[in-house]
Amino acid sequence: MCGRFALTATPEELMELFGLLEADDFPARFNIAPTQPIIVIVASDRAEPGSNLPERKALLVRWGFTPGWVKDPRKFPLLINARAETAVGKAAFRAAMRHRRILVPASGFYEWRRPAKGGGEPSQAYWVRPRKGGIVAFAGLMETWSSADGSEVDTAAILTTDANRVVRHIHDRMPVVIEPEDFARWLDCRTQEPRDVTDLMVPAAEAYFEAIPVSDKVNKVTNTGPEIQDEVAPVIPAAPAASKARADDRDDDGQMSLF
Numbered sequence: 001m002c003g004r005f006a007l008t009a010t011p012e013e014l015m016e017l018f019g020l021l022e023a024d025d026f027p028a029r030f031n032i033a034p035t036q037p038i039i040v041i042v043a044s045d046r047a048e049p050g051s052n053l054p055e056r057k058a059l060l061v062r063w064g065f066t067p068g069w070v071k072d073p074r075k076f077p078l079l080i081n082a083r084a085e086t087a088v089g090k091a092a093f094r095a096a097m098r099h100r101r102i103l104v105p106a107s108g109f110y111e112w113r114r115p116a117k118g119g120g121e122p123s124q125a126y127w128v129r130p131r132k133g134g135i136v137a138f139a140g141l142m143e144t145w146s147s148a149d150g151s152e153v154d155t156a157a158i159l160t161t162d163a164n165r166v167v168r169h170i171h172d173r174m175p176v177v178i179e180p181e182d183f184a185r186w187l188d189c190r191t192q193e194p195r196d197v198t199d200l201m202v203p204a205a206e207a208y209f210e211a212i213p214v215s216d217k218v219n220k221v222t223n224t225g226p227e228i229q230d231e232v233a234p235v236i237p238a239a240p241a242a243s244k245a246r247a248d249d250r251d252d253d254g255q256m257s258l259f
Contacts, residue, residue, distance in 0.1 A: 002080070002081055002109050002111075002138070002158050002160060002173075002174070002175045003033075003034065003080065003081075003110070003111075004031060004032060004033055004109065004110040004218060005032050005104075005106045005107075005108065005109040005110065005138075005175075006029060006030045006031065006032060006106065006107045006108055006109070006110075006127075006229070007028070007029050007032065007038075007039065007105055007106050007107050007135075008028035008029070008030065008107045008226075009105065009107060009134075009135050011023035011024065011025055011026065013134075013135060014039070014058065014105055014135065017105075017134075017135050017137075017180065018041050018056050018058070018103070018105070018137075018183065019054050019055060019056055020041075020054055020056060020057060020058055021053065021054045021057070022058075023039075023058050024058070024060075026039065028226075029224070030224055030225060030226055030228055030229060031110075031218055031221060031223060031224045031228055032063070033063075033221040034063050034064050034078055034080045035062060035063060035064050035078070036062075036063055037060045037061065037062060037063070038060070038061060038062075038063045038104060038156065039058055039059070039060060039104075039105055040058070040059055040060075040061050040102045040103065040104050040105075040140060040142060040156055041056050041057070041058055041059075041102060041103040041104075041105065041137070041183075041187070042056065042057060042058075042059055042100075042102050042103075042142065042187065043055060043056060043187040043188065043189065044056055044057050055184070055187075056183075056187065059154060060154075061142060061154035061155055061156045062153055062154065062155045062156070063080055063155075063156060063157075063158075064078045064079065064080055064155055064156075064157075065079040065080070065082070065092070065093070065096075065141060065142075065143055065155050065156060065157035066079070066143060066145040066153065066155045067091070067092045067093075067095075067143055067145070068095070068143055068144070068145060068146065070145065073145065079092060079157050080157055080158065081157055081158055081159070081160050081173075082141055082157045082158070082159050082160070083159075083160060083161075083173075084139070084159045084160060084161045084176050084201035085161070085201075087141070087159065088194045088195075093141055093157070095143075096141035096142060096143050097141060097194045098189065098193065098194055099189050100141060100142040100143060100189065101139070101140070101141060101142075101186055101187060101189055101197070102139075102140040102141065102142045102156060102187070103137040103138070103139070103140065103178060103183060103186065103187065104137065104138040104139075104140040104156065104158055104175075105135050105136075105137055105138075106135070106136050106137075106138055106175075107129060107135065107136070108127060108128055108129030108130065108136065108209075109128050109138075109174075109175060110125055110126065110127055110128070110214075110218050111125075111126050111128055111167065111170045111171045111174075111211075112124065112125050112126070112170070112171070113126065113169070113170040113171065121235060122216070122235055123216070123235075124170075124213055124234055124235040125213070125214050125215065125216055125218050125219065126170050126211045126212060126213055126214065127211070127212045127214045127218075127228075127229045128166075128167060128170075128174075128209050128210070128211045128212075129209065129210060129212070130208060130209060130210075131207060131208065131209065131210045136177055137177065137178045137179075137180070137183065138158050138159070138175040138176060138177065138178070139158070139159040139175070139176035139177070139178050139186060139200065139201060140156050140157060140158050140159060141156065141157050141159065142154060142155065142156045143155050143156075158175050158176075159175065159176040159201060160173045160174060160175055160176060161173070161174065161175075161176050161201055161202060161203055162174075162203050163203060164203040164204055164205070164206050164208075164209070165206050166206060166208075166209050166210065166211055167209065167211060170211060174203065174204065174209075176200070176201045176202070177204040177208065178200055182200050185197060185200070186200055212229070212231050213231060213232050213233070213234035213235075214228060214229055214230060214231065214232055215228070215230070215232050
């Protein structure tokens, strides 16, 4: 899925890529974790005819989607990901898919190859980044949760799809990537219904990402320096043995899972 990512771009780089008028200053973040604030890009409110205001703006939201109908978030699972194939039919994500699609800027994401249970092998973390560098835009969904006292919290989830060949040997899911030429269509929730953007929710091109093995320093959210992206020699998995059906093959679709 997508349980950690990084954003080390400058505000100026975000402004250029997404066509923003402004972006708050922020530090490079190498280990962004669920429940932390993240930067997202949303469509601006409809401008008056002839206005030269930008079509998009940046917001800070909480990574962990909370549907508006939830009474107590403390008793609701942490939704950091939503499966692109089924989100439009899920009660938690249906309204956001129609009305609140967003972009989540990142410099890349982390994923773990986890050995079969009982094998005794450690997990191997990978830093998955664009081969050409720069910023990648993940497809996301946003919801504003309102408490009984009237306070509001903006929340978000990242959409995932089947992994491409580069990521598949690590995990069977990956974030949905939206290319710059498709930003406007993805964010246009006024004229583009979910069925009109399903063609965008597909695995990234095979050559888009590269996967770099890194140490288990990334496992701890308190490790936030650039050294967590240093390449290491990967753990070589043992030859696979016959095993029971994987948990991913069960009916549970994993939308409420951290990884």
